[in-house]
Amino acid sequence: xxxxxxxxxxxxxxxxxxxxxIVNNPHIAHLFIHHHKVIGAHLIPGLKVDxxxxxxxxxxxxxxxxxxxxxxxxHLCFGMFPEKGIQKIIMSVNIEDGASISxxxxxxxxxxxxxxxxMDAQINVGKNARYSYFERHIHGDLGGVKVYPTAVINLxxxxxxxxEFELLKGCVGLIDMNYETNCKARSIAEMNARINGRGDDVIxxxxxxxxxxxxxxxxxxxxxxxxxNAKADVxxxxxxxxxxxxxxxxxxxxIQDNGVAKATPIVEVNNPKAHVTxxxxxxxxxxxxxxxxxxxxxxxxxxxxxIIQGLLS
Amino acid sequence: MxxxxxxxxxxxxxxxxxxxxINMDVWEGHVHAIVGPNGxxxxxxxxxxxxxxxxxxxxxxxxxxxxxxxNLKIDERARKGITFGWQEPARxxxxxxxxxxxxxxKNKNEKYIFDALSQVGxxxxxxxxxxxxxxxxxxxxxxxxxASIIAMDPSLIMLDEPDxxxxxxxLEKMFEVIRQLKNKGTTIIFITHSLAVLRQADHAFLxxxxxxxxxxxxxxxxxxxxxxxxxxxxxxxxxxxV
Numbered sequence: 001x002x003x004x005x006x007x008x009x010x011x012x013x014x015x016x017x018x019x020x021x022i023v024n025n026p027h028i029a030h031l032f033i034h035h036h037k038v039i040g041a042h043l044i045p046g047l048k049v050d051x052x053x054x055x056x057x058x059x060x061x062x063x064x065x066x067x068x069x070x071x072x073x074x075h076l077c078f079g080m081f082p083e084k085g086i087q088k089i090i091m092s093v094n095i096e097d098g099a100s101i102s103x104x105x106x107x108x109x110x111x112x113x114x115x116x117x118x119m120d121a122q123i124n125v126g127k128n129a130r131y132s133y134f135e136r137h138i139h140g141d142l143g144g145v146k147v148y149p150t151a152v153i154n155l156x157x158x159x160x161x162x163x164e165f166e167l168l169k170g171c172v173g174l175i176d177m178n179y180e181t182n183c184k185a186r187s188i189a190e191m192n193a194r195i196n197g198r199g200d201d202v203i204x205x206x207x208x209x210x211x212x213x214x215x216x217x218x219x220x221x222x223x224x225x226x227x228x229n230a231k232a233d234v235x236x237x238x239x240x241x242x243x244x245x246x247x248x249x250x251x252x253x254x255i256q257d258n259g260v261a262k263a264t265p266i267v268e269v270n271n272p273k274a275h276v277t278x279x280x281x282x283x284x285x286x287x288x289x290x291x292x293x294x295x296x297x298x299x300x301x302x303x304x305x306x307i308i309q310g311l312l313s
Numbered sequence: 314m315x316x317x318x319x320x321x322x323x324x325x326x327x328x329x330x331x332x333x334x335i336n337m338d339v340w341e342g343h344v345h346a347i348v349g350p351n352g353x354x355x356x357x358x359x360x361x362x363x364x365x366x367x368x369x370x371x372x373x374x375x376x377x378x379x380x381x382x383x384n385l386k387i388d389e390r391a392r393k394g395i396t397f398g399w400q401e402p403a404r405x406x407x408x409x410x411x412x413x414x415x416x417x418x419k420n421k422n423e424k425y426i427f428d429a430l431s432q433v434g435x436x437x438x439x440x441x442x443x444x445x446x447x448x449x450x451x452x453x454x455x456x457x458x459x460a461s462i463i464a465m466d467p468s469l470i471m472l473d474e475p476d477x478x479x480x481x482x483x484l485e486k487m488f489e490v491i492r493q494l495k496n497k498g499t500t501i502i503f504i505t506h507s508l509a510v511l512r513q514a515d516h517a518f519l520x521x522x523x524x525x526x527x528x529x530x531x532x533x534x535x536x537x538x539x540x541x542x543x544x545x546x547x548x549x550x551x552x553x554x555v
Contacts, residue, residue, distance in 0.1 A: 223406075252406070288403040291365055292458075296417020296465050297391040306416055310408030310444070 008032075009040040012079050016106035016138060022075060030075040033058060035087055046070055047101070057088030057118075066096035066126070073134075074101060079108035080115055083144070088118040097126035097156070105135040112173070113144040121151040125187075128158040136166045143171030143199050151179045155187035157213065162190040168312055172201035172230070179206070185213030185242070192221045194312045197230030197259070209238045211245035211274065218247040225308045226259030237266035240274035249278035254285055254308060316341040316500050317362070317395075317469060321373035324361055331357050332523040335373070339469070339502060339516075344495055346503040346511045346531060348538055349520035352548070355504045356400070358520070359471045362502075363397040364390050377469070391417070394468035400477050402458040404446050410457055411441040418464035429464040432493070433457075434486045451478035459490060470494065473504040488513050508543075511535055521547075 009032050013023055022028055023040070029047050032040035036058045038051050046068030052059040064070060080087050095101060109115050125131045139145050147167075155161050161181060172195060181189040191207050203226075209218030220236040238247035253261040265278035285307050293303035315338035322335040332354045339345055347355045360368040362375060364387045374383045382390050396417075405413065414426045427437040433456040443449065445457055455478065462470055476484050491501055491513065503510050511517060517534035519527040519542065527537055 286403065287366060288399065289405055291387055292399065292403045293416055294387040295363055295365075295391050295395075295397045296461060297388055297396075298416055299388050300386075302416075303388075306408065306412070307405060310405050310412070313407040313409075 005034070005039040008034055011081065012039070012077055012108060015081075015110045016077055016079065016108040016136075018075060018077065018106060025072075028072045028075065029070070030077070031060070032077045033060075033079075033089070035080050035082075035085060044070065046099070047074065056086075057090060059090045059092070061092045062094070064095045064099040064101045064129075067098040068096075069099065070101040073104045076103055076105040077108065078105065078117070078119075080117075081111055082115075083111050083113040084115060086116040086118065088116075089120070091119065091121040091123075093121065093123040093131070095123075095125045095129040095131045095159075098128050099126065100130040102132040103134065105133065107135065107137045107147075109145045110138065110140045110170075111142075112140055113142055115144060116146045116148065119149040119151070121149070123151060123153040123161075125153065125155045125159040125161050127156045129156070130160045131162075133161075133163045134166070135164065137169075139167070139170030139173060141170055143173045143201060145171075145173035147173070147175040147177070149175075149177045149179070153179065153181040153189070155181065155183045155189060155216075157185045157187060159184070159187040161188070163192065165193040165195070166312075167195045171199050172197050172203055174202045176204040177206065180208040180210070181218065182210045183212055183216035183218060183245075186215045187213060188217045190219045190221075192223075194223045195232070196225050196308070196312055197232055198227045199230065200228070201226075201230040203230070203232040203234075205232070205234045205236070207236045209247060211238065211240040211247055211276075212242055213245070214242045215244045216242060217245070220249045222251040222253075222263075223311050224253040224261065225312060226253065226255045226261055227257050229258045231260045233262045233264075235264045235266070236278075237268070238276050238278075239268040239270070240276050241270045243271050243273035245271065245274040245276075247274075247276035249276075249280075251280040252311065253282045254311060255282060256284065256304070315339045316378055318376040319362070319373065320376070322358075322361065322375065323372040324357060324368060324370070326357075326367065330523065332361065335525055337518060337525065337528075339500060341468075341500050342495065342498045343515045344491065344501040344503070344513060346505055346514035346517040346534075347520060348503075348505055348511050348517050348534065350506055350542060350545070353520040354523035355506075355520050356473050357523075359397065359473055359502065359504045362471065363387060363395060365397075391465075391467070396462055396465055396467040396470055398455075398458050398462055398470065398472040398475065400474040401451065402454040404449075404454065406444065406446050408445050409441070410443050410445055413445045413457065414461045414464050417461055419466050420464070426464060429460040430457075432463055432490055433460045434483070435460065452480060452483050455479055455487075456483065459487060463490070463494070467499070469500045469502070471502045471504065474507075475503060475505070476507050476510050484509070508535070508539060511538060
């Protein structure tokens with residue numbers, strides 16, 4: 001790994017809203033990557049991380065050892081301060097049988113004018129293991145970020161996987177995410193995306209849950225708000241091929257101004273004992289919600305803002 | 314002079330005359346009821362007073378505290394001191410009870426929000442951080458809505474069918490809150506077809522087919538409503554007078 005750059009870690013922490021006591025806490029693991037360099041890292045027993053820095057990217061291999069329970073959330077911080085550049089992260093995650101970890105990932109590009117953030121992840125969650133991944137993006141107001149996260153997640157029997165993708169601060173720019181989860185027997189996958197689009201933002205969400213094992217469960221949830229000229233295309237698919245598999249696809253998009261939204265919930269069931277449902281709605285802010293808040297004295301703009309904040313919270 | 318005055322107010326929606334030439338005086342610090350059978354135009358009248366979407370293309374004038382508010386928008390009327398409680402309150406995905414109440418509250422202090430919830434019989438510890446969504450029952454949402462109105466501290470509150478979807482115990486609690494609000498000088502208007510609610514009022518306006526056909530002390534209106542309106546087979550159809 002590279003030398004620790006305390007100054008850059010501080011700057012990235014501040015831009016990512018990470019409290020300094022988290023970075024200094026010996027019981028909390030963290031890994032800070034600026035562009036393709038590791039600038040700070042702290043590991044704890046049970047968690048192994050191997051990093052290979054390359055000229056055009058960085059490979060991160062993370063292993064949570066069999067039966068290890070990482071009590072406190074691990075902070076991963078990926079970011080770039082320069083206005084232009086490409087950050088490419090190739091990530092391999094193995095949560096071994098019976099292990100458990102929760103990760104808070106901060107992706108921060110405050111000054112981006114022309115930045116690409118490419119994440120290619122392969123994640124394996126072992127038998128009865130638990131993996132929770134909360135990814136928060138903080139972008140600047142210029143909308144100069146293109147985000148391409150791709151992940152294939154394999155859940156072994158009884159595994160639990162939960163992911164939340166949040167992009168609420170700053171302009172999205174362009175995001176094109178593509179996550180696919182394969183669920184063996186009794187495993188559970190929850191995938192949530194919450195994105196606030198404005199300006200000329202372009203948002204594409206593609207999430208797929210393959211319920212391959214008996215009693216597997218999958219829920220795909222997307223919440224998107226669009227203002228100005230922002231566009232979103234949400235494609236969520238659950239395919240159930242095993243008996244007693246249960247799935248649900250839930251997409252809600254609020255549009256305002258010249259926003260354009262598209263939602264395609266796909267459910268495919270190849271087993272008569274499986275059951276998958278879906279719901280999708282696209283529209284303006286609900287009139288009764290809006291008028292209730294206005295009848296308490298809020299202006300229309302403030303009422304809309306509060307409703308959207310709630311939806312994306 | 315009343316706190317709220319309606320002068321020759323009429324409303325036509327999609328070519329149908331829904332309310333006709335309404336004249337009303339609402340007295341400050343008193344409890345009023347706009348009463349009548351389903352379809353009489355009660356909720357339409359209240360929506361017109363609040364200035365809700367679709368109810369603003371009216372004839373006549375509405376005065377509040379002597380000021381003509383006919384052309385004001387909902388939020389502008391609210392900031393003057395008028396508010397409205399829906400028959401079925403809205404649900405908000407993700408919006409916390411404390412943020413919903415705080416949004417229109419005069420005092421943003423958490424203790425104030427806490428007190429508003431306590432007044433309607435909800436334990437703040439259990440409810441402050443819950444969302445105002447489908448996880449709350451209809452009765453709970455009514456209480457949360459009333460708490461938000463209490464926190465707003467308006468001069469005039471209109472409550473549309475306040476007994477709808479709530480149990481007797483909750484209704485009694487709501488009446489108790491109304492009495493407290495009245496005692497501090499707040500003006501209340503119930504929109505109702507319920508005798509139990511009508512009995513809480515000091516004054517009443519009896520509506521039928523979009524018109525006020527009788528008004529005065531509630532004790533005078535109650536027997537008329539009970540004996541003539543409730544058994545009446547006449548159906549309220551907009552545009553057709555009695």
